[in-house]
Amino acid sequence: MFLKRTFGGRAPTDDKGSFTIAQLVSDEEYHIAGHFKADAETPIGLKVALTNASTKASTQVINLGVFYRSRLPKASAYDMVINSSFSSTQSLEQRFQERLNESRIGHLRPLILIGSPTAVSTQPFFEALYTSRESRELYNSYWLIAIPTTGTQAAEAERFVAQNKFTFPKKDGLWMAVLDEKGERLAEATEESLSTDGKIDAGKVLTFLKQNALDPSDAQQMLDSALAQAKQENKRVFVIEGATWCGPCWKLNSFLDTQKILLEKDYILLKLDQRLSGTEAVMNNLRQGAESGIPWYAVLDHDGQPMTSSLREGHNIGFPSDKDGYSHFIDMLDQTRQRLTPEDLVAIKTAVEIKK
Numbered sequence: 001m002f003l004k005r006t007f008g009g010r011a012p013t014d015d016k017g018s019f020t021i022a023q024l025v026s027d028e029e030y031h032i033a034g035h036f037k038a039d040a041e042t043p044i045g046l047k048v049a050l051t052n053a054s055t056k057a058s059t060q061v062i063n064l065g066v067f068y069r070s071r072l073p074k075a076s077a078y079d080m081v082i083n084s085s086f087s088s089t090q091s092l093e094q095r096f097q098e099r100l101n102e103s104r105i106g107h108l109r110p111l112i113l114i115g116s117p118t119a120v121s122t123q124p125f126f127e128a129l130y131t132s133r134e135s136r137e138l139y140n141s142y143w144l145i146a147i148p149t150t151g152t153q154a155a156e157a158e159r160f161v162a163q164n165k166f167t168f169p170k171k172d173g174l175w176m177a178v179l180d181e182k183g184e185r186l187a188e189a190t191e192e193s194l195s196t197d198g199k200i201d202a203g204k205v206l207t208f209l210k211q212n213a214l215d216p217s218d219a220q221q222m223l224d225s226a227l228a229q230a231k232q233e234n235k236r237v238f239v240i241e242g243a244t245w246c247g248p249c250w251k252l253n254s255f256l257d258t259q260k261i262l263l264e265k266d267y268i269l270l271k272l273d274q275r276l277s278g279t280e281a282v283m284n285n286l287r288q289g290a291e292s293g294i295p296w297y298a299v300l301d302h303d304g305q306p307m308t309s310s311l312r313e314g315h316n317i318g319f320p321s322d323k324d325g326y327s328h329f330i331d332m333l334d335q336t337r338q339r340l341t342p343e344d345l346v347a348i349k350t351a352v353e354i355k356k
Helices: 073-084 091-105 121-132 133-139 151-163 201-210 219-233 247-258 277-286 321-338 342-355
Strands: 001-003 011-012 019-025 042-049 058-068 109-115 142-148 174-179 183-190 236-241 265-271 296-300 304-308
Touching: 019 073, 042 183, 073 121, 091 142, 091 151, 091 247, 121 133, 133 201, 142 151, 183 201, 183 265, 219 236, 219 265, 219 277, 236 247, 236 277, 247 277, 247 342, 265 277, 277 296, 296 321, 321 342
Parallel strands: 019 042, 109 142, 236 265
Antiparallel strands: 001 011, 042 058, 109 174, 174 183, 236 296, 296 304
16 A cells, blocks of 8 residues: 655555655644555554654654554545535635635635535535546536535524525525636526436536536646746746645645735746646646656746756655745745845745745
């Protein structure tokens, strides 16, 4: 078994089924997921090796012990997804506005879902989102905003729905809408319109997602357009490869968005991912054999030639989260800047240190 870790690293198991995840930094939160092919009853031993963020030297190894793998029942797995989707410590309006902003940053379509987490149609709807590879890939282009109509936020949900001129579903029903990045409604549906013989129809859900998905762009055309703009404005192209499912990619995109005013003095920001046609070919050409972890990024001159990249000593820094990462990121800007001032670089470095 191989367990994938941040930026494409892997941790192979030994002959007893145990593995060690190295180079983890203290005070950071990590979520571990693995793909197991062996018997689910086989025990696995897990150790983590902590690293000093500044020196990269190993500080200690902690044995987390042995655990047994078990496959969650289908219902339990969807319960976890549903509860996570509807749960929030924020007010509904705060969550809504935050998700709209995230949709803009990630170039996603907001998908608002209003209903009870325990409604009869809720689990079948979520199952339809994941039932096939095609539906899962389409769903990756949406950003779900789930609003619970029952529980502690029920009264707040009524006010939220009225304020935003949405539709409050009938008891045990669902109402959903696809929005643009400003929150304007593009399309809507109910559990009834997505059902056949009273049951959620995965085919109808797939059709709804297809009809309202963002038009797929061509990565090469986007790059050519960015290079033309860079040439016209005497700037560089800051190209980032990421994915909608990648946590560090979201973190990087969010950070770059907060620094957009400064960065756009010198750079045309271009974000590419596998939803776009031709991304793999474009990035293979730019990477020139570099490791495959994401987020991966580079600064290009207006002829499309890489000037510098997120590789430091042969390894991708991804989202800069330690002293070496901060320094390399700022060095990338310092080597390629034309209008950014030393004071601007200090401001960006301070911001990225806070963002970690």
